[in-house]
Amino acid sequence: MPRFPLPSAPVLLFSFLVLPLAVSSAGAQDSWTWPDRGQNLQVFPEDTSPERLRAVMTGFTRALGVRCSHCHVGDAGKPLSTYDFASDENPMKQTARVMLEMLGTINKSLDTIEPSGPTQVNMWCHTCHMGKPRPMTLAEELTESLTEGGAGAMVEKYEELHENFYGRGGYDFSEGTLNSLGYEQLEAGALKEAIALFRLNVERFPASGNVHDSLAEAYREAGDRERAILHYQQALFLDPDNDNAAKMLAELRQEGAKQGD
Ligand code: HEC
Ligand code: HEC
Structure with a gap:
């Protein structure tokens, strides 16, 4: 299982700032909530909690400067309850899985290095993407x-x-x-x-x-x-x-x- 740069404090922290924006666009009537259990989690553990999933997903939107619809089946601006989050039809979702595996490998390599400071520096989606869907110069x-x-x-x-x-x-x-x-x-x-x-x-x-x-x-x-x-x-x-x-x-x-x- 790769190490994810996920359930750490900074991600959780900014997720509270990001989420109201992400969801408000979906409309006040939307009754959608984060699932207690994902139906199609292949990289994350099956029992990933709704709080953690929410932190990770909002972290993705922020790191890549995109909306949920960039990787999921659904129309930007429509209520999240109309999305099919378990579906793999959007190819970006699979790319994101490969990215997660890649990040796990990178961080595992970093683990073998003696860090020059008191803590190990991890790579994040943001380290490469910096708010861009494709990390181009x-x-x-x-x-x-x-x-x-x-x-x-x-x-x-x-x-x-x-x-x-x-x-x-x-x-x-x-x-x-x-x-x-x-x-x-x-x-x-x-x-x-x-x-x-x-x-x-x-x-x-x-x-x-x-x-x-x-x-x-x-x-x-x-x-x-x-x-x-x-x-x-x-x-x-x-x-x-x-x-x-x-x-x-x-x-x-x-x-x-x-x-x-
Ligand atoms: C960069 C791509 C990306 C973005 C943007 C993204 N997701 Fe995801 N999402 C994924 C991937 C990849 C998975 C599957 C992870 C796995 O296989 O373990 C996933 C899984 C999920 C799941 C679990 C589905 C299931 O039942 O298996 C939910 C719910 C979800 N995302 C919601 C969201 C929401 C809401 C947003 C917008 C705030 C969002 N995602 C933005 C890539 C993305
Ligand atoms: C080591 C640098 C690096 C890291 C870390 C990284 N990416 Fe990427 N990512 C890339 C590069 C380079 C591309 C462009 C590939 C291409 O289109 O040629 C890319 C492309 C993508 C794409 C497809 C974009 C498109 O328009 O085709 C998605 C989605 C994506 N990354 C998601 C993620 C997510 C989510 C994470 C964190 C889990 C992540 N990436 C971490 C380098 C990185």
Whole structure:
């Protein structure tokens, strides 16, 4: 039997905060209660108490940022009494079982390590998922939307994730993410995409010399001399030690002089 990261105090504690929300959406008339005995428990012990089941299930919704209907057969917003919780028809439920087994294996391995603090650190669903149904990095999310819908869709995706997740630690919103994605595109010769990524970074981090430098480089490659000069100037202004920006500015001005402007 795997070890579950379940019946511990933190989960029980926040379940009281989460549950009223989860159930209120089901309507005041709903007479559904947590079963005394599950009919189809394959990972948890058959005699798992209703309190424990409730703590675990509400913990899942919170760790993955989903509703009960993500894994169970039922319509979000409908009373819970209309759900078939014992059914295995929703494939997400089976995936969740595999995840539970995986977590049990991980925690068993951790058990064999001498912890460096007074207590052993356990892995939880939240450790990987951090409020997301699929635990993707920001770079993976943006690359997916860039491939599927182009630069516009990528910028929209960024704004949406920023709105919903910024400050919650689920995605790396520091300037490095967009900067390295931008360079990936630049190296692949996708100038429009690279510029979209670097521009977004400049909007988010206008006081960072480094992101202006990157944008300037992309503009230069795209042959937009004026914008390249503008952003190299910004980069140098924000970071006077940026020798690269100084050198590029000198080159761009020389090119301009040759062309007679
Ligand atoms: C991430 C997926 C996931 C989410 C979200 C989830 N569950 Fe579950 N639920 C499971 C899995 C997996 C089992 C079966 C566990 C087992 O096999 O031991 C289960 C079992 C149950 C059972 C026992 C069913 C039975 O009779 O065997 C109930 C009741 C239940 N969940 C209610 C809920 C409620 C209510 C919510 C929303 C607050 C919820 N679950 C959210 C995955 C989920
Ligand atoms: C070690 C990291 C890790 C842990 C811990 C973990 N997961 Fe996952 N989970 C993943 C990854 C990675 C995927 C994405 C697999 C894919 O779609 O490629 C995933 C996918 C899922 C999915 C399917 C999502 C989808 O949209 O297809 C469910 C459901 C899920 N996890 C539930 C859980 C639950 C419940 C727990 C805690 C018992 C848990 N996970 C713990 C890494 C983890």
